[in-house]
Amino acid sequence: MTNLLKEVGRGKRGARDLCYDEALLAADAILDLKATPAQIGAFFIAERIKMESVEEIEAFVTVCRKHAHRLPIQQGLDCAGPYDGRKKSFFATFPAAFLLATAGLPITLHGAAALPPKWGITLHDLLHESGIDADRLSRDQIVKAAKDTGVLYVPAEEWCPQLRALRSIRIELGMRTVLNTAEKLIDYSHSPFLVFGIYHNTVSARMAQLATNLEYTRALIVQGMEGSEDLFIERPTRTYLVTDGESKLHMIDPDTYGLETPLPKMEWTPAEQLRVSESVLQGRGHLAFVNQVLLNAAVRLQLAEKVESIEEGLYTCKALLDDGAPWELYRKWQNALQAESALPCSS
Template sequence: MMINLLKEVGRGKRGARDLSYEESLQAATAILELKATPAQIGAFFVAERIKMESVEEIEAFVNVCRKHAYRAPIQQGLDCAGPYDGRRKSFYATFATSFVLAAAGLPVTLHGSASLPPKWGITLHDLLKESGIDADLLSRDRIVQAAKETGVLYVPVEEWCPPLKSLRSIRVELGMRTVLNTAEKLIDYSYSPYLIFGVYHNTVFERMAKLANNLNYKKALIVQGTEGSEDLFIERPTRTYFVENGQSQLNVIDPDAYGLETAVPDKDWTPAEQVLESEAILQGRGHLAFANQVLLNAAVRLQLAEKVDSIEEGIYICKDLLDNGAAWDLYRKWQTVMRSQSAQPCSS
């Protein structure tokens, strides 16, 4: 069966065709359940990379990933879907932003893994480890407890979706982006009605918008953000696609319109520097550019999730949460709960 599917996607750039949704389900099942051989899996990933994945093909991989993942309505808020290959040269605004949002009453789901190709950058996993939290060793109950107490859920995806762990070695050997780089971000572990999703190229806006609609999110924002992440730029406008009720539209978000545009300093980021800057911002200090970036990202996400009527209102609320210490207190509480069992093995 897999050989026949490979023949269709592997005929070269001109001869290859997109698989139907049913065919894509067959391919995704064979790959994620390791019924295909490593050679077939690698060949499929490369062929799809050359052809470019269709919406139906990505959707099939998302749904098979969801089938094999632990998913539960732990908290229904905003899912932040950034690239798992991490950052090399930009601030991880979404980390500090998540605690501001939770302090504002919007539950947030974050997810990630150890770094992956093609970027091999700093990941959320690295930030947690720098904070004394090894998410791969935490029991699921502990992670859920931290979410219930604070509104911030962090999912170690290779523990909660085991097929992704099984396929890591093949992805590392290939060293390139595969269909999994998109599918893994859309598993939606907590059944979130709202999605913010990062893309690197604006050429995929329409495909990702259609995919968000097919996956039945109430509202989604597709962001061409820093290093392909969901983080809006603070030094210049950011192109985004707003998706709701089967409709999508381009929306350029300009920080200058809110008095926040700020030059970003060149910085050699390490996990330690990322955590130090995040904690400084949550304490109401930190570099102005990165503090403003957190404010803008938090405000846009509050508006997306219908917590405020405007970005201006969101900025006002979020600045107050940073100034009065509410966001910092919540972060410290989350850190304490997550740290309290970080040496325990992960339970299924």
């Protein structure tokens, strides 16, 4: 580990990217906790200064996957949003998951308790507000609920314990590390389709190459709200469609589909996120949030080749939302996991 640190820690000009094999050695040492806390912290900071290469991130993804509980539970779409959560934006991906599952597209969500640097509201918080203690859920019951509803939620630090082991170091550092990217790409259910959120456009080319290297059938890299995978509804969103080894810029403008809507000012809390999500699923939400869920769901249906166009996806999703089936599916999923999380935990 010391020799690897010398290569990445020579400063902005002197540091070099590790090759894939070297990065695998570093990832193994860190995730197996064979490196000391000082070495782990130094590596994370050096990488942050240098900026991680595609090969380095891929190596960390590979090692995370090796240690994670992964099963081909459902062949659908993996929604990879930031584990450090949100502070200023709506979790459209949460209600959209149940709309998409109703449309026949299985969805995988995953997350953990809040992390740096943002320390925002996470999916974990929404589940807790919904009466579900995600950290107490057994794998078997999570999988059963997914098979019954098409929505899989993975508590990442339970299914990949190495992430939990490194939490204290990440909290002490208080900044983004390579794990902030790698943990989103563990792909617990072997999904062929990926929607992946980024904050800065400067990383789009690297993330597109990474999605190709990881052999997703189709991926959408989204420069979304607070670095999430959610499209904006009040303005266009820059996205990159990755398919057949190529990445193409695709600006998605809600005004094109008659959906552009100003967002109301909100003071977001876990309770408010859940209330708005449930209102949308019940067909009585604020128009901005309803439209945002519809647009995100339609784009994801097209990404997964369930519809031929975003327009067709919108028509499909609007009809399903009006019918009430996504709300019924959500309640079925919620009831199953509420009952399970109240029981003694088992794996």
